[in-house]
Amino acid sequence: MLGLDAIELARIQFAFTVSFHIIFPAFSIGLASYLAVLNGLHLWTGKDIYLRLFNYWKTIFAVAFGMGVVSGIVMSYQFGTNWSVFSDKAGPVIGPLMGYEVLSAFFLEAGFLGVMLFGREKVGARAHFFATLMVAIGTLGSAFWILSVNSWMQTPQGHGINEVGQFIPLDWWAIVFNPSFPYRLVHMVLAAYLTTALVVGAVGGLHLLRDRMDQGARVMFAMAMGMLIVVAPLQILAGDFHGLNTLEHQPAKIAAMEGHFESHPEGGAPLILFGLPNAATETVDYAVQIPYLSSLILTHDLTSPLPGLADFPVDERPPVAIVFWSFRIMVALGFAMLGLGIWALVARMRGNLYDRKWLHRAAIVMGPSGFVAVLAGWITTEVGRQPWTVYGLLSTNDSVAPVEAAAVASSLVAFILVYFMLFGAGTYYILRLMNKRLADRIPLTSIGPIRTAGITPAPAVDDKFIPVE
Numbered sequence: 001m002l003g004l005d006a007i008e009l010a011r012i013q014f015a016f017t018v019s020f021h022i023i024f025p026a027f028s029i030g031l032a033s034y035l036a037v038l039n040g041l042h043l044w045t046g047k048d049i050y051l052r053l054f055n056y057w058k059t060i061f062a063v064a065f066g067m068g069v070v071s072g073i074v075m076s077y078q079f080g081t082n083w084s085v086f087s088d089k090a091g092p093v094i095g096p097l098m099g100y101e102v103l104s105a106f107f108l109e110a111g112f113l114g115v116m117l118f119g120r121e122k123v124g125a126r127a128h129f130f131a132t133l134m135v136a137i138g139t140l141g142s143a144f145w146i147l148s149v150n151s152w153m154q155t156p157q158g159h160g161i162n163e164v165g166q167f168i169p170l171d172w173w174a175i176v177f178n179p180s181f182p183y184r185l186v187h188m189v190l191a192a193y194l195t196t197a198l199v200v201g202a203v204g205g206l207h208l209l210r211d212r213m214d215q216g217a218r219v220m221f222a223m224a225m226g227m228l229i230v231v232a233p234l235q236i237l238a239g240d241f242h243g244l245n246t247l248e249h250q251p252a253k254i255a256a257m258e259g260h261f262e263s264h265p266e267g268g269a270p271l272i273l274f275g276l277p278n279a280a281t282e283t284v285d286y287a288v289q290i291p292y293l294s295s296l297i298l299t300h301d302l303t304s305p306l307p308g309l310a311d312f313p314v315d316e317r318p319p320v321a322i323v324f325w326s327f328r329i330m331v332a333l334g335f336a337m338l339g340l341g342i343w344a345l346v347a348r349m350r351g352n353l354y355d356r357k358w359l360h361r362a363a364i365v366m367g368p369s370g371f372v373a374v375l376a377g378w379i380t381t382e383v384g385r386q387p388w389t390v391y392g393l394l395s396t397n398d399s400v401a402p403v404e405a406a407a408v409a410s411s412l413v414a415f416i417l418v419y420f421m422l423f424g425a426g427t428y429y430i431l432r433l434m435n436k437r438l439a440d441r442i443p444l445t446s447i448g449p450i451r452t453a454g455i456t457p458a459p460a461v462d463d464k465f466i467p468v469e
Contacts, residue, residue: 007400009408010082013415015382017075019375020419024068026374029143029189030196031061032136035116037223039132043125049219052438054132056216057200060433062117065109067426074415082408086389086399093159093167093175097149105141108134140189147188151181153390154381155249167390179249183242184381190235191377194337195370197227201340202367203434205360212354216438221363222353225344232338239334240297247298250391251307252316253384256323258294259284263308267301269294274328277320282310284324316387323384330376333369340366 004012035054042050076098079087087095115123115131123131152158158174159167169175204221207214247254255261259272261282271293275284292302299306309317340362347353385391389399 004405004409006403006405006408007397009405009412010078010400010403011396013082013408013412014075014078016412016419017071017078017415018378018382020423021068021071021075022374022378023371024064024071025139025142026188026192026195026371027199028061028065028068029139029192030194031057031064031199032132032139033193034196034200034223035061036129036132036136039129043129049215053216053219056438058117060430062113063426063430063433065113067423071419071423081411082401082403083389083399084401086394089165089394089399090153090167090390093152093169094149096169097145097152097176101142101145101149105138105145107138108141109138112138143188143192144185147185148176148178148181150381151184152176152178154178154184154385155180156390156393167393180242180245183238183245186238187235187242187377190231190238191370191374193227193231194235195374197224197231198337198363198366198368198370199434200224201228201363205363206435207437208354208360209357209364210437214437218354221360222348225341225348225353225363228337229341229345232334232341236334236338239331243298247306250384252309252312253318253323253380254298255307255309255311256318256320256384257327257380258298258306259287259320259324260294260306260308261310261320263311264295264306267295267299267303267305268292269298269306271297275324277324279317279320318384318386323380326376326379326383330373330380333373333376336366336369337373 035058038050038054038057041047042054112131112134115128116135119131120128152175155178156167157178158169158171160170162168200220201224204217204219204224207217208221211217243254258269259275259277260269261284268291270289270291272284272287272289275287275289277284295302295304295306309320343356343359343362344353347356347359353359387396388394389396
């Protein structure tokens with residue numbers, strides 16, 4: 001297939017399936033927590049608007065959750081097909097961790113999901129809130145275990161190697177809480193919350209453009225923008241700490257992210273904003289850079305040394321151009337999210353949050369940006385780890401199964417066709433759900449004064465109802 005060998009095709013196939021998979025958990029993690037907040041607010045205030053919003057978003061959550069489960073199962077099978085050698089060598093460590101994810105987090109999600117979706121009238125409001133909370137905790141638990149597995153592959157510790165070359169666990173605490181895990185867990189969970197906030201904000205903005213008196217859209221938009229202004233700065237701060245950790249444990253990845261081919265032993269490394277990395281000449285062509293800023297960001301010191309790709313053997317360097325650009329896409333979107341949050345905060349302070357049509361349009365445009373940023377971050381992390389599956393210990397070339405290129409190519413084509421049909425249909429259905437308004441009419445008596453984010457109800461157009469359709 002296009003002259004690619006088996007290992008290249010296997011890498012493309014795994015990248016394709018994981019790219020489809022990660023966007024659904026990133027959304028469902030944040031959305032499960034949002035549903036728990038809505039349920040809790042309804043229980044606390046008795047306001048019907050929160051229950052209506054809960055019912056609106058729970059259907060979307062159910063579809064996204066289902067697609068995440070299906071795509072995750074398909075992805076995991078590749079460990080036994082294209083990457084069976086990796087599974088044999090790393091299985092004693094990663095197998096139990098993935099098993100813990102199923103036995104704890106996934107069972108918790110699955111066990112309470114039906115109650116959350118269908119059981120409110122049967123179990124009562126308090127038990128229903130508890131079930132929603134358990135689903136939210138379960139999604140966070142899944143992120144905990146999966147990121148622990150992946151982080152161990154990035155910064156392995158707590159293991160030994162037996163006589164047949166298998167990684168064997170020696171210290172489970174060190175394996176689970178490996179050096180990069182806390183930073184990556186925080187970074188991913190915050191990314192999931194940002195992704196959800198942007199989607200909710202986009203839906204709220206869409207319906208505000210249609211009717212700025214739409215009470216459900218007002219609550220959605222205010223909550224989403226409030227979440228954005230809080231989480232976006234935290235994410236930037238978490239990214240800074242994550243970068244310091246990556247510099248310590250994966251300096252080649254940092255060099256590729258920054259586009260530094262030459263080392264800077266005396267500090268003073270420039271921040272390359274844009275350019276075209278050229279691996280052949282080991283330069284960044286047409287570079288636009290700011291002197292000294294890379295050293296200041298990465299080490300918080302202008303004189304601390306920074307490594308370059310030239311410090312590493314050619315066959316141990318990650319693909320520079322991919323890592324360089326995916327990192328910049330992620331960072332640029334992060335600051336764009338912060339800018340949107342600040343814009344909304346200013347509008348909130350001026351009392352015209354629901355009247356700013358350009359703000360609402362910007363929120364719609366930014367709606368998918370969380371997914372793009374998650375994918376860009378994941379590409380930076382995974383491609384930046386190359387040429388290793390277990391960093392510094394097991395190469396990608398030594399991890400692939402002895403499968404013929406034709407077999408991998410045929411399954412890749414099948415995945416592409418099925419994924420675009422299946423998940424395309426699911427995504428289209430989710431968008432259709434989002435396009436629908438919250439309800440035909442919302443009784444004013446059910447809304448009352450809303451005690452979150454400083455929102456006050458819009459003036460009624462008559463003495464009983466606010467029309468929203």
